[in-house]
Amino acid sequence: MSAFTIAIDGKQVKVSPGQTVLQAARHIGLDIPTLCHLEKCGPLTTCQVCLVKLAANGQSRLVPSCATQVVPGMVIESETEEVHEARRTALELLFSDHVGDCLSPCNRLCPLQLNIPAMIRQIEAGRLDEAITTMRQALPLAGVLGRLCHHPCEQGCRRGDFDEPAAIREMERFLAEHDFKQDSRQSRACLSERPASGKQSVVVVGAGPAGLAAAHDLARHGHAVTVIDRNAKPGGRLRDVPEGELPAAVLEEELALLAGMGIIFKTGIELGNQVSLNGLRLGFDAILVTVGELAEGDGGKLGLPLAGATLKADPSTCRVEPPNVFAAGACVKPVRQLVRAMAEGRAAAECVHQYLLGQTPRRPGKPFSSIMGRLEPGELREFLRAASQEDSVSPCARCSGINRDEALREAARCLHCDCRSSGNCVLQHYAQVYGADANRFRAERRPFEQQLQRHGVIFEPGKCILCGICVKLTEMAADPLSLTFIGRGFDVRVAAPFDRPIEEGLRRVAEDCVRHCPTGALVFADEIKVVAAH
Numbered sequence: 001m002s003a004f005t006i007a008i009d010g011k012q013v014k015v016s017p018g019q020t021v022l023q024a025a026r027h028i029g030l031d032i033p034t035l036c037h038l039e040k041c042g043p044l045t046t047c048q049v050c051l052v053k054l055a056a057n058g059q060s061r062l063v064p065s066c067a068t069q070v071v072p073g074m075v076i077e078s079e080t081e082e083v084h085e086a087r088r089t090a091l092e093l094l095f096s097d098h099v100g101d102c103l104s105p106c107n108r109l110c111p112l113q114l115n116i117p118a119m120i121r122q123i124e125a126g127r128l129d130e131a132i133t134t135m136r137q138a139l140p141l142a143g144v145l146g147r148l149c150h151h152p153c154e155q156g157c158r159r160g161d162f163d164e165p166a167a168i169r170e171m172e173r174f175l176a177e178h179d180f181k182q183d184s185r186q187s188r189a190c191l192s193e194r195p196a197s198g199k200q201s202v203v204v205v206g207a208g209p210a211g212l213a214a215a216h217d218l219a220r221h222g223h224a225v226t227v228i229d230r231n232a233k234p235g236g237r238l239r240d241v242p243e244g245e246l247p248a249a250v251l252e253e254e255l256a257l258l259a260g261m262g263i264i265f266k267t268g269i270e271l272g273n274q275v276s277l278n279g280l281r282l283g284f285d286a287i288l289v290t291v292g293e294l295a296e297g298d299g300g301k302l303g304l305p306l307a308g309a310t311l312k313a314d315p316s317t318c319r320v321e322p323p324n325v326f327a328a329g330a331c332v333k334p335v336r337q338l339v340r341a342m343a344e345g346r347a348a349a350e351c352v353h354q355y356l357l358g359q360t361p362r363r364p365g366k367p368f369s370s371i372m373g374r375l376e377p378g379e380l381r382e383f384l385r386a387a388s389q390e391d392s393v394s395p396c397a398r399c400s401g402i403n404r405d406e407a408l409r410e411a412a413r414c415l416h417c418d419c420r421s422s423g424n425c426v427l428q429h430y431a432q433v434y435g436a437d438a439n440r441f442r443a444e445r446r447p448f449e450q451q452l453q454r455h456g457v458i459f460e461p462g463k464c465i466l467c468g469i470c471v472k473l474t475e476m477a478a479d480p481l482s483l484t485f486i487g488r489g490f491d492v493r494v495a496a497p498f499d500r501p502i503e504e505g506l507r508r509v510a511e512d513c514v515r516h517c518p519t520g521a522l523v524f525a526d527e528i529k530v531v532a533a534h
């Protein structure tokens with residue numbers, strides 16, 4: 001039979017006999033999720049996330065696209081809400097007994113989403129420049145946060161269930177000070193990396209924590225940013241912090257880093273006095289108002305709509321009327337903590353960025369993470385196995401700042417609670433894309449288990465989705481002891497036969513299996529240290 005056409009989402013697609021619907025859909029650029037599909041293994045059809053809707057003879061049904069061959073006149077639906085819902089449900093079912101945290105508890109609790117375990121691994125390995133980059137990617141004004149943040153991350157630190165939480169904030173302060181001593185070489189280098197094209201101009205009104213964080217993010221997106229402030233110097237309420245808690249030199253250094261990114265500061269200019277909203281609208285593509293708490297009479301002066309004592313901004317888009325004006329921080333809702341004010345600035349910057357790209361602004365949601373919850377004592381011991389048993393630095397060292405040795409010792413106490421596949425995991429990726437709720441079908445979970453094999457392979461059965469890829473690959477390679485599924489019903493698991501360690505079952509194709517495992521169930525141990533910031 002020669003080539004023919006099928007319809008996918010109303011589009012005529014030319015296909016060849018023997019092709020699958022998945023191949024045809026990918027050919028026209030559709031991103032159908034697959035977890036158990038690996039071309040050379042043939043269809044395994046264990047995950048059911050690649051579903052499409054097939055209409056035939058007046059009836060329609062959901063079928064796995066990876067295992068459905070094209071036939072002339074076929075009518076397929078792929079990108080519809082109904083099909084997406086079916087794929088989302090398939091993903092959620094895979095999490096019903098999943099044992100893992102994609103993101104560590106500390107990372108999830110950081111309002112700025114710093115990848116703390118990645119930064120700590122870099123400190124522990126003495127790769128301080130990399131740790132500075134990881135920190136600077138997530139934290140605007142890192143040197144200020146390293147001193148003043150109320151560190152909600154440490155409240156959720158799993159090491160705290162055993163003794164003291166890791167001194168995360170002090171490690172940040174150490175990194176900022178270490179770089180400060182080398183003329184902020186690494187901070188300047190990593191902050192200068194940003195896309196050069198698509199430059200649009202934004203004015204941020206108000207140089208307090210929310211405004212500075214937003215300016216930082218907008219500049220990183222490649223926009224031309226000007227910050228105006230009514231005071232003589234930028235910094236807002238950071239200027240009121242006593243010298244003992246935040247030395248002026250630290251704030252100046254952080255502001256110099258922002259200026260080094262190309263951000264232009266203009267002080268002594270007040271919106272409603274020296275400059276009007278209409279004036280700014282003529283000069284800039286977008287305006288972000290972060291003027292802090294409004295004093296009586298401020299509202300009218302700004303020329304923006306009010307809701308009570310604050311500006312009326314749409315919480316899901318950070319937008320106020322007119323359409324290219326956005327607002328964030330205490331002028332929209334009271335925010336007490338510094339890091340939360342910065343996170344508000346970041347959310348608004350993201351909306352402004354989307355607007356400048358011509359997209360509909362939408363406040364970013366939380367990143368997806370499977371959550372393991374509280375550990376049983378035996379499970380905590382598994383996590384403690386590879387960590388230093390030393391006590392944390394003294395409270396005295398915590399408040400005066402820690403040195404390099406103390407930072408390295410503190411880093412060695414971290415339990416690395418994140419999944420070493422996070423950022424590379426296909427299951428996590430599609431769960432995020434499809435907005436899956438990992439808890440929707442959550443049943444009582446299995447205990448956390450980590451099998452460390454002699455030749456460097458780690459197997460975490462709780463993260464195995466029984467896709468069958470490793471079983472098939474070992475079978476195809478005719479390994480003397482291929483992997484197999486053992487057990488029945490809910491107790492099925494991947495194992496080597498005769499109770500042998502799993503790596504004996506994947507000798508010849510270990511690398512292939514680890515590479516193609518769609519989750520963090522199979523990884524190489526040395527990847528613990530190299531999982532990059534994401």
Ligand code: SF4
Pocket residue numbers: 098099100101102103369370419420421422423425426427428463519520521
């Ligand atoms: S295997 Fe994937 S989904 Fe599971 S915890 Fe790790 S990153 Fe998250």
Ligand code: SF4
Pocket residue numbers: 104105106107116117120156157158159160166168413414415416417418
């Ligand atoms: S032990 Fe390390 S990874 Fe785990 S929560 Fe604490 S700092 Fe984060």
Ligand code: SF4
Pocket residue numbers: 463464465466467468469470471494513516517518519521522
């Ligand atoms: S361990 Fe094997 S069966 Fe389990 S998810 Fe990974 S590749 Fe699939």
Ligand code: FES
Pocket residue numbers: 033034035036037044045046047048049050064065066067
């Ligand atoms: S059933 Fe098609 S990819 Fe898993």
